[in-house]
Amino acid sequence: MTSAHTASAPAEAEPQLQTPLTHRSLPRRAAPAVLLVALLAGLGLRLAGLALAWSAILAAVGYTVAIYSWSRAVEGTRKAFDRMVTAIVTSAFLLALLPLVSVLWTVVDRGSGRFDSEFFSYSMRGIVGEGGGAHHAIIGTLIVTGIAALISVPVGMLTAIYLVEYGRGRLARYITFFVDVMTGVPSIVAGLFAYALFELFYEAGVRMGIMGSVALSVLMIPIVVRSTEEMLKLVPNELREASYALAVPKWRTILRVVLPTAVAGIATGITLAIARVIGETAPLLVTAGVTASDNFNPFDGRMATLSVFSYNEYRSPGVPPEPSFDRAWAAALTLILIVMLLNLVARLISRLFAPKTRA
């Protein structure tokens, strides 16, 4: 049987006629092996006295070149190019991740020292050296940002509804243009605007929590408009038509069909806008100001905020400076945790409100 098969001539001639579908390839663990060699080489360079960053860069470049040349020799140009691009993309990803991890690590490392109950229950009133806390600044941040959200959300959402559902022609184009311009306003300019606005009503040098809220809403409104606009545009026109065909007036259609369909995205956008402005420092410095005491009335005098607190503890530390620095880092850590919490809330909201297909 077998001899009859091997002896048949056409079976031997065939492989030459066919286009080969199999190619030679690198051994299965080629990439990790080359990476290991590159890392070891980098470690060697480091031990030889080269700076850490240079060693890492050289290791990455070495890996890319090595895997490319080896693959090109064995597998051909297409697969070699694929391996090279994979290496470059991965390096870029790690490079982008580096600052994030570094910031997180530093803040957690240095901020956890003063991340205690005293920090959350005391203000800085009468504190010179150690001790004290950011109670006044945490509550201040929540008040200032909360009022900013109360101003921005209605204004921003109504603007977006106008732009998507009603806006036609010149006015809509101007509004879109100015919203775009507002997105690029430097935050200190927003602060100075709020200061100039309130100076018209009060004496020069006025400082109030509400001024900070106004400054933050200048920054927040364009973000809310933009995200809401995008979400409303995603609502299929068929749903609006379905509603009109049921003899539902336009305003009810917007209120009862369009907004509920888009609410998950809108809520997420608003939460992210809040997270974006809650860490602003410059506009709050010139509006809400600096204070060491509890002040929870946004219409009366200076009001502390976390970012300004952190900045101020760092800029004018006591003697010795260490307790102040520790408080500054703890405030930064608190701020990051609040922002993280807001992001989680945004995810939760979008999951809760998203239209369900199957129950």
Added chain:
Amino acid sequence: MAKRIEVKGLDIYYDKFLAVQGVSMTIRPKAVTALIGPSGCGKSTFLRTLNRMHELVPKARVEGKVLMDDQDLYGANVDPVSVRRHIGMVFQRPNPFPTMSIYDNVAAGVKLNSKRMKRADLDDLVERSLKSANLWEEVKDRLGKPGSGLSGGQQQRLCIARAIAVQPDVLLMDEPCSALDPISTQAIEDLMLDLKSQYTIVIVTHNMQQAARVSDVTGFFNLKAVGEPGGLVEIDDTETIFSTPSNRATEDYISGRFG
């Protein structure tokens, strides 16, 4: 219920572009009127003028008259919302409201307009509408589930139930079966035959067999030439149109020589 619609010399524009020219026809009550014709000849555009959905497109407008019981739908002081109250519409692609349950979708016409209605009456309305749309048996145990979880054919019947729940006089259907499989199509065609005892039905379709099966009257729309506006070529009893049409273009289209 079921009303007669008379269209007189209707020109339909998109801004300056004349899309459909000089349509005149009478739509009989308690009958199914099918509109057939090649793509882009203005059937759907015409259908959308009958309940003033056409003007939702920016700058779209019409000239001419559409009379329902001798009232011009395009007369001064006519509120498009009340026109749509009497003339309901079912779209090509099923479009249940994704945020609402099956029950709420059917009750949408009532609920979205915040009309006060007793719970028992509303339950009754939903059940009647779903029964009329031949969907009740399939969904009666899961009325609280989202409407978008149904199959395509069920969703389309849900949309029909939603449209008849507001008790219109006329029902417009814009290619209601083009996104559906043959079995769902069959279900909706049977439904149309049931519904015509109570409603005036106008249906746009690309499927000539469907027009022949369900309609009493058939209108043929065509473009005179590329770039020219579309228009109604002829309208007659379905049997006449499919056996002895008076126009050559209609005969060519129906016998499959073009389009």
